[in-house]
Amino acid sequence: MRFWNQYKRLITSNCLVVDANINGLAYWRSKLFCNIMFYFAPLSVVSVVPGIFMSFKMDIPGLGFIDIAALFLAFFISVNSKLKVHVRKIFFIALLYVMAAILIYYLGSFGPGLLYLLVITVFCLLIFSNHKAYVSVVINTIICVAFGLAIYFNLVPNSIFQQYTVGAWVAVSINLIVVSTIIAVLLPLIFNGMQLSNDRFEMVARATCDTVCDWDIEKDTRVYNDGIYQVFGYKNAEVGTDENWWFDKIHPDDVQQVKKTICESIAGETMQMKIEFRLRCYDGNYKYILYRSFIQRDSNKKAIRIISSMQDMTVHKEREAWLKLMELIITNATDAVLIVIPNLDVDRTPEIIYANEAFSKMTGYSKNELFGMDVRTFYGAESDMEEAAKLMETLRKGDIYKGEHLNYKKDGTLFWNDKTISPIKDDEGKIIYFISIERDVTARRNYIHAIENQNKKLKKISWTQSHIVRAPLTRIMGLVNLLITTPEDAIRTSEILGYMDISAIELDTVIRDIIKDAEDDVNSGIFDA
CATH class of the missing domain: 3.30.450.20 (PAS domain)
Incomplete structure (x- = not known):
């Protein structure tokens, strides 16, 4: 088993085009060629043994040795790591053509030679682009015409071919050419239709920026579209096909809930499933994913397949978080x-x-x-x-x-x-x-207005002090000075005291008016601000 797995890995590394789009025909042609080469050499061993036995029994030992040589060439084409894939394909088809020609030469239409030519046409359609299938039809025609000419001119010293007439050979080979042509015409229509459907699917997936996954539950295999490379950055060779690879990329805080939801959906009868979680990208960062699935069930309602889309919600989540933060700030x-x-x-x-x-x-x-x-x-x-x-x-x-x-x-x-x-x-x-x-700002405006009014009052008080209060005060000060500087016998004391009394009463009235105005301003609240 260990040798078998090593052989399988060797064939896969030699024959599979890793960089091909997994959803394109180029990838699947490469995949088919890989599988053909994987089984061709071992099955050739099984067919060579009876072939050698019959070749010696029919007294055609050369055919047996050719079978052995072809077997070694098949192994060489399969395991030689220096050959490029397209060169490997050409060598493989060339080996089949050589074998077909040899089998026709030795066994005629009774042997598998003509069947080989038909199979080569199918193989060319499977592993090459569609137009190259017509090349195989042309080569089949050339081989049939060449053997027809050999029969006509009696160039083949072979007892089997001596049994054919040109007409009989034409009747046999024309059917091969017609069937090859039909295959070369019809099969590309199927492939092109499949590619067109896949292209439409890919365009829809790209338009929605979704990563699509096809999960075969029974085989535990997953196939992804280009989104797994474009959105998450993984390369073709790095993408696993089993559930362990996928679950390993889910954020540790989300993986248990995701497993629980998937298991419950598979065990139940629901046809739809939707989960949100975080998936790790190739660079180690995580993206928020909206995972929506359709569950296909058999007649017993057992889940057999899940087609899912993974939409990158990272930007949406970041904007949502930012909007919530801004709303919280604005609200408060x-x-x-x-x-x-x-x-x-x-x-x-x-x-x-x-x-x-x-x-x-x-x-x-x-x-x-x-x-x-x-x-x-x-x-x-x-x-x-x-x-x-x-x-x-x-x-x-x-x-x-x-x-x-x-x-x-x-x-x-x-x-x-x-x-x-x-x-x-x-x-x-x-x-x-x-x-x-x-x-x-009403309070601020009122405060400013109050200060302005207060300034006006202070200006009024200042003017009052400098003019009205100053006048009687000046008179009193002058009369006092007169009393001090004038001899006592020359002063009319009673007259001076009378003037002083009048000025004092005037000063008192002015001061009372000032106090009253101030009290009115206080009562009106003008100084409260």
Whole structure:
């Protein structure tokens, strides 16, 4: 058994074209040739023994020696690793032609020579391209004509051929030529039809970027289309045909679930199966796979075959994960986020297709109410429509807009809305969405307004201090100085004190007014900010 397996591997490595497309006729022609060579030499040993015996019994020992020589040549063609596959094919067909001619020479139409010619035509169709089958028909015709001429001119000193007339030989050989021609014409139609069907299948598989697998459950063999090479990067010689190779490529975290699902589907009665898992590529990276299968069952509902497609979902999964992350970020953002469809025509305005929770809280509208809402809903009588028109003009140009708008909430409350709106474009540069980041800045605007009012009050106080307060204070200071510098007997003290009293009362009134204004501002909340 060990020798047999080594022999099988040797023949396979010598006769199989590894780089051929496994789903094309070239591969299967190579596969057929490999199997022909695999069985031809051993079976030739079985046929040579009785052939040698009969050749000596019929007193044709030369035929026996030729059989032995042909056997050794067959082994040489099979095991010589230096021969290229196409050269090996030519040598093999040439050996068959030599054997056919020898058998016809020794045995005529009673021997297997003519059958060999017919078989050669079939072999040429199986292992060469279709048009080369006609070459075999031409060679068959030449051989038959050559023996016909030999009979006619009595060039063959063979007792068997002396039994033939030209007419008898023509009658025998013409049937061979006709049958060979029919085979050469009809079989390519079958092969071409099969190749056409396979090409359509491959085009569909390529259009969907699927890897298709045909799994013969009873034989535990799997055949893949080109997707296994194009999508996953494996080479022909690296792709195994049994389930162990396939299961070994599944991610360790997924393999048990995949095995369980497949076993349950095979054991059950379902005809369809769908699984998602990760499959290892040639470079060691994993791809996310959507595995969909059709299960073929026999009359007893036993699963005998599974045709499956493996779709690469890696990009889809990555985008899905990214979208979930972005949705999580947007949903939980403290700033209001709004996504709108463009509608940039003059008589139309953008419509909302998404609003996060922060926007809903800011405006008082629910998400259901916001969906499809016209953005003009948030504008009213006190809104700056010139700024709104500037916003639309900026968006039509495809530029980023930033500004503050006085908008209305659902309950009619006014609020200042700080907007930053950016266009989202597709690969061709066309605007498909706008995303708006918005924030209620009413408190900030009120704070700024309060500071401005406070500054005005402070300016008023400053002017009051520098003018109104200064006047009576200056008079008091002058009267005090007069009292200090003037001799006591020359001062009219009572008159000066009267003036001082009037100025003090005026100063007191001014200070009271200042305090009152300050108290009014505090009560109005102007300093609370």
